[in-house]
Amino acid sequence: MPRTPQQFEGIREERKSSIMLTALGLFAKNGFHGTTISTIAREAGISKGLLYNYFESKDDLIKTIIYSGLDKLDRLVDPDKDGVLTGDEMEYFLDKFFGMLQHDISFWKLYFTLFVQEPVIKLVRDRLAESVNKYIALLVAYFKGREFEDPYTEAVLFGAMLDGIAINYIANSELFPVEKIKERILQKYS
Numbered sequence: 001m002p003r004t005p006q007q008f009e010g011i012r013e014e015r016k017s018s019i020m021l022t023a024l025g026l027f028a029k030n031g032f033h034g035t036t037i038s039t040i041a042r043e044a045g046i047s048k049g050l051l052y053n054y055f056e057s058k059d060d061l062i063k064t065i066i067y068s069g070l071d072k073l074d075r076l077v078d079p080d081k082d083g084v085l086t087g088d089e090m091e092y093f094l095d096k097f098f099g100m101l102q103h104d105i106s107f108w109k110l111y112f113t114l115f116v117q118e119p120v121i122k123l124v125r126d127r128l129a130e131s132v133n134k135y136i137a138l139l140v141a142y143f144k145g146r147e148f149e150d151p152y153t154e155a156v157l158f159g160a161m162l163d164g165i166a167i168n169y170i171a172n173s174e175l176f177p178v179e180k181i182k183e184r185i186l187q188k189y190s
Contacts, residue, residue, distance in 0.1 A: 027065075062114075076096045083138070090190045
């Protein structure tokens with residue numbers, strides 16, 4: 001029986017995700033410059049030509065990986081996309097943030113390793129700045145509504161705190177009291 005267009009699209013998305021996960025692991029292990037398209041294709045079990053059917057270049061592949069992580073966070077920060085962060089949405093965001101971290105620690109470990117490589121930062125700087133500025137604006141308005149003394153500094157602190165929590169959890173998940181930290185943050189910010 002012939003496949004439907006939806007089945008072909010599903011297969012394409014699965015293959016693309018598989019290539020991205022393979023590349024993420026290789027980029028984290030060998031560095032962006034130390035990883036070739038040929039190595040990624042070989043490790044993914046496909047030809048180099050087929051890889052180019054999914055990604056135009058190694059730069060395109062790394063951008064897609066980084067943007068995918070940013071998109072995951074974007075979907076959590078303002079779920080109804082109205083540009084306003086409510087207390088319920090803050091609680092939802094924090095719950096999902098901690099859940100993502102705990103349930104997909106291997107992805108986030110590789111992602112953070114990749115994210116701090118200078119060649120990668122250069123490639124994604126504009127998109128990263130766009131996302132951060134959007135988050136900061138939402139958080140400033142949220143903290144202003146909650147009458148924090150300095151909403152901008154609180155927004156920056158909040159973001160840095162979540163980054164630090166993620167890095168510490170990734171580095172030592174067995175000893176990191178992630179649930180207690182989550183509860184403290186929920187008490188303070190939602």
